[in-house]
Amino acid sequence: MATTPPVALVTGASRGIGRGIALELARVGFSVAINYASNQAAAEECKRLCEQAKTGSAAFEIFRADIARSEGRTRLLDEVRARFGWIDLLVNNAGVAPRVRKDILEAGEESFDRLMAINVKGPYFLTQAVANFWLSDPERLRSLARKPKIVTISSVSAFAPGTNRGDYCISKAALSMLTPLFAVRLAEHGINVYEIRPGVVSTDMTAVVKEKYERMIQEGAWPIRRWGTPEDVGRAVAAIAEERFPFSTGEVINVDGGFHLHRL
Numbered sequence: 001m002a003t004t005p006p007v008a009l010v011t012g013a014s015r016g017i018g019r020g021i022a023l024e025l026a027r028v029g030f031s032v033a034i035n036y037a038s039n040q041a042a043a044e045e046c047k048r049l050c051e052q053a054k055t056g057s058a059a060f061e062i063f064r065a066d067i068a069r070s071e072g073r074t075r076l077l078d079e080v081r082a083r084f085g086w087i088d089l090l091v092n093n094a095g096v097a098p099r100v101r102k103d104i105l106e107a108g109e110e111s112f113d114r115l116m117a118i119n120v121k122g123p124y125f126l127t128q129a130v131a132n133f134w135l136s137d138p139e140r141l142r143s144l145a146r147k148p149k150i151v152t153i154s155s156v157s158a159f160a161p162g163t164n165r166g167d168y169c170i171s172k173a174a175l176s177m178l179t180p181l182f183a184v185r186l187a188e189h190g191i192n193v194y195e196i197r198p199g200v201v202s203t204d205m206t207a208v209v210k211e212k213y214e215r216m217i218q219e220g221a222w223p224i225r226r227w228g229t230p231e232d233v234g235r236a237v238a239a240i241a242e243e244r245f246p247f248s249t250g251e252v253i254n255v256d257g258g259f260h261l262h263r264l
Contacts, residue, residue, distance in 0.1 A: 005058045006146075007084040008241065009033040009076075011067055011126065012094030014042035016203035017153060019049070020230020021091055022060075024238040026050040031058045033080045033087075035094065037066050059084075067094055067122035077129050086140075089241050090130045092123035092152040092178070097168055097205050104166035112167040119171035123152060124178055131186060147190035151237050152178055154197050156256050176252070183250030192249040196236050199256025201228040224257035 008025045012018040014036035022032045036043040043062040050060045065076035158172040183193035
């Protein structure tokens, strides 16, 4: 008897790390709701690549929504529920960097407010909405052999200060608290919550400072001397999705080439 593929909702999935996550989930048999904010062409390409990479009968759809806005989050959840019926995995990946990097003594409030809205408020309240959706059907939740999971993609900037992008660092530090909060609150329902903390990953976001990071790699700023890839992050998400950490929750998984290690 055929089984229905599990469903992942991945925010900011059209490009970069989000696309890498979507592709790896497709490879392990997940259907993926591909959320994007503005670049429909990139979202369509992600869907096409997922179709090529998929295992089994997984399905893929794109959903445009600005998760920083309440109406965007509500519409996204409603549309995903209408299409797939259920969500087995929420991946909070959508995030932005400052449009212009400025020293913390000069940076203004507009950029700060933008980053906090997209990087913190959006995932916080989307997680709240999805969790309440799960809890609204306690009978189904109890019957599931594999309970839903939440993964939030943060950054080494949550602990490593960059004084020319303080708003980004503050937003990622705040985002890191989402995982222990929801891990404690949802554990009684069997819902495990994780944070994946990428290091320097080769994406559009890091392309603007490519020379700086190339130099850091050559100088051994992290032990594994290469760029991270979206696939590296995607594989970590897939491991969680495949129930590889059933007795862990509130955990931070570093995908950073060892950047977080202190050395003498």
